[in-house]
Amino acid sequence: xxxxxxxxxxxxxxxxxxxxxxxxKGQLVFLEGLKDxxxxxxxxxxxxxxxxxxxxxxPGAGLKGLFRFVETSVSQxxxxxxxxxxxxxxxxxxxxxxxxxxGVTVGAILDFTLYxxxxxxxxxxxxxxILVRCEEEDVDDDxxxxxxxxxxxxxxxxxxxxxxxxxxxxCRDIHGQMQVWWRQSGxxxxxxxxxxxxxxxxxxxxxxxxxxxxxxx
Numbered sequence: 001x002x003x004x005x006x007x008x009x010x011x012x013x014x015x016x017x018x019x020x021x022x023x024x025k026g027q028l029v030f031l032e033g034l035k036d037x038x039x040x041x042x043x044x045x046x047x048x049x050x051x052x053x054x055x056x057x058x059p060g061a062g063l064k065g066l067f068r069f070v071e072t073s074v075s076q077x078x079x080x081x082x083x084x085x086x087x088x089x090x091x092x093x094x095x096x097x098x099x100x101x102x103g104v105t106v107g108a109i110l111d112f113t114l115y116x117x118x119x120x121x122x123x124x125x126x127x128x129x130i131l132v133r134c135e136e137e138d139v140d141d142d143x144x145x146x147x148x149x150x151x152x153x154x155x156x157x158x159x160x161x162x163x164x165x166x167x168x169x170x171c172r173d174i175h176g177q178m179q180v181w182w183r184q185s186g187x188x189x190x191x192x193x194x195x196x197x198x199x200x201x202x203x204x205x206x207x208x209x210x211x212x213x214x215x216x217x
Contacts, residue, residue: 027086029073055104063104063112070116074124088126091116095131096153097146106145110152117156130157158183160190166197175200178207 022028031052052069055062074089099109113130120126130153134146154160162179174197181190196207 031069055099055102062108063099067112067115071119074120074126088124089120090126091120091128093128093130095133097132097134097149100146100149106149106152109149110156113153113156128157154181163198173199175205177210 019028023030052065054065070091074091096109096113100106113128116128120128132146132150132153134150160181162181163176164179165176166174176198178196178198180194180196183190195210197210197212198205198207
């Protein structure tokens, strides 16, 4: 089953701000792949999402149209006519691995993220958050697929979180583990990897060091 992908660009939205109001003001730019893909697939030139999602008709053409959408959206950042000043943008992509199932190559996807990184992070001093899913059958896939995409993104980023279920199976008090890699900007080597266990609640999650959960103590 394929997941629909979407891109969210936040231009300095703070906790407690209505997302609907933020979207009306232009602080939140939302591109929903499933909704906008219909016009692209049917080649409706008048569709607003057609140019952004042109890769649906020609996957080999790359993601230039999608990057142009990101570039245009983040260019709204800065002082507004009403005097309100917005902070650096944040680009959220959920989830990038969907593009693989649509025929886009790993190289084209990594080129897209590099261009976004240069614009959002380097030029505008913003941040990017990207989700990539790796199924069990992708673990030993070294030549292509989600595993290669994940390794390429880890090479590009400053912070990587790998969330997975427990290798030992289901546990009532521990729902999974999260591996964390991070490095300072400009550094080439990551700090030593840290592993945390977590438990998901109705509103959030709790994290703790291995061996310190109530199931162990």
